[in-house]
Amino acid sequence: MPHLDEAFLDSAESLEALDSRGSLRALATSGAQVRRAIVAAREAGIDRVAGGDRPRSVLVASLGGSSVVCDVLDVLAEPGSPVPVTTRREAPLPGWIGPLDLVIAVSLSGRAQGPLALAAEAARRGASLLTVGASDSPLADVCARGRGIHVDVASPAPTSRSALWSMLTPVLLAADGLGLVDCSEAELERVADLLDERAEECRPSSESFVNPAKVLALGLAETVPVVLGDGALTGVAAGRAAAMFARTARIPTTHGSLPDAASQVVACFDGPFSGAGGAAPDGGSDLFADPFLDGPPAPQLGLLVLRDHPVAPGAPDHLDALEAGRLADAVVGSARDAGVRVWEVEALGGHPIERLASLIAMTDYVATYLALGLGLDPAVSRHVTELRDRTS
Structure with missing residues (x-):
């Protein structure tokens, strides 16, 4: 069986030296990710997602380290959502998606082929589009051409796994505005506080x-x-x-x-x-x-x-x-x-x-x-x- 070095775990300096891209530091910023994402979503005009009629259905596309975004929205919306919420990792886009539907595509880099292809096809069919990812990325470009709303992920993170809350927060705000889930800004602020408490409890120096x-x-x-x-x-x-x-x-x-x-x-x-x-x-x-x-x-x-x-x-x-x-x-x-x-x-x-x-x-x-x-x-x-x- 593998051996875990307890003395190594108790040395914050050793942990930092091995953690070349600052994964622990990125996890500690989860609360800050929520707060920054709230601001970024507001500035991007997230309220316009729910500005018109409620969509006939919502499809969420994400994969890899961001795939949990699909799972979270699915489990939160399932008990009482007034419209169907489906998830997809890869193309093709279901044939029933059209101008009455909303497609949400999430990719930290804005280059993941699955969400990118799904967003491009959704834009071609005239579906409403919300994307979350890097600015000046192919995903942001697809969203702009489809006249959708793109929320930039501004917080630096070594991997999509450590940037979960930067990607999930705008999606939850949009879903709240549409009445799919109950997850207001005030609730997300409490989530940010809880994540800060977890970061303090699990800090490397502890x-x-x-x-x-x-x-x-x-x-x-x-x-x-x-x-x-x-x-x-x-x-x-x-x-x-x-x-x-x-x-x-x-x-x-x-x-x-x-x-x-x-x-x-x-x-x-x-x-x-x-x-x-x-x-x-x-x-x-x-x-x-x-x-x-x-x-x-x-x-x-x-x-x-x-x-x-x-x-x-x-x-x-x-x-x-x-x-x-x-x-x-x-x-x-x-x-x-x-x-x-x-x-x-x-x-x-x-x-x-x-x-x-x-x-x-x-x-x-x-x-x-x-x-x-x-x-x-x-x-x-x-x-x-x-x-x-x-x-x-």
Whole structure:
């Protein structure tokens, strides 16, 4: 199993030296990203998106590090949106998109082929267009020719993964103006404050025994991770976490959300990565195992459960939340009985976007500390660079 150097994680200077593009610094600016994006969206005329008639449908296009924008809008709009909200990563644009519809295309560089092609086709068909990305980019040019609204991403970021809130905020403001979600500027300001608090809690200078992101990184590094959300909202955070663990920390990670993923996750507790193979009953290392006679310890399953904020009794969805909590408790109990190491992270805040932000921010820090603790630069992958060279 990989070894995570705790002393290295506790050295802010060592972390900064390895983090060549300032990924940790970029994550710490998440709150500032929200505030700057609010201003940029206002200056771009985001209110004009909802200035006329409500569109017949909304399609959101993003991929790679910005693909979670699609997932967030989808989960927030799904319960009560008056119009259909769909997501798309790649062309072609669905045949039913036309002048009565709105297409939102998101790309930090403004050059991602999927969103760019979808935006260009939407403009050709006369659909309303909102784009978010770099200024003076092909995406901005397509938007200008289609007489749409383009919001510049002004905040510098080493990767699209660390610029999430610069890209997501304008989309949420537009959706709020259209009545698709309840996510006003005031609510986003509270999100910014929460992200600032998370940045302080998970700062590099905070020692590993009090820094919750470093604690999780140290534990997960010794496991084969599974990230499980206890519902639809936390399922989006689980998908983002798995993507960050794979792309940033280079650790293959599976994910799912309850209730759908309960059986497939619990079934893994019978397999070769559960408490068997030289592990102690509590999922830790067997103190009496001899690495020369017994061989190296087998990789152990680790379960990271993302829990939503408890719903107050009397709330409309209290019974559904209670049932979801019982199922999550049952999965956690089964995991511990099987010798699987378990960690739980509970969402903070009251509004859905606040709760989601608290979970995403935590797992983003965990993934970045995982990479650094394993001696990897979070923003630079040799094989990703080679892949781009081979496909360019």
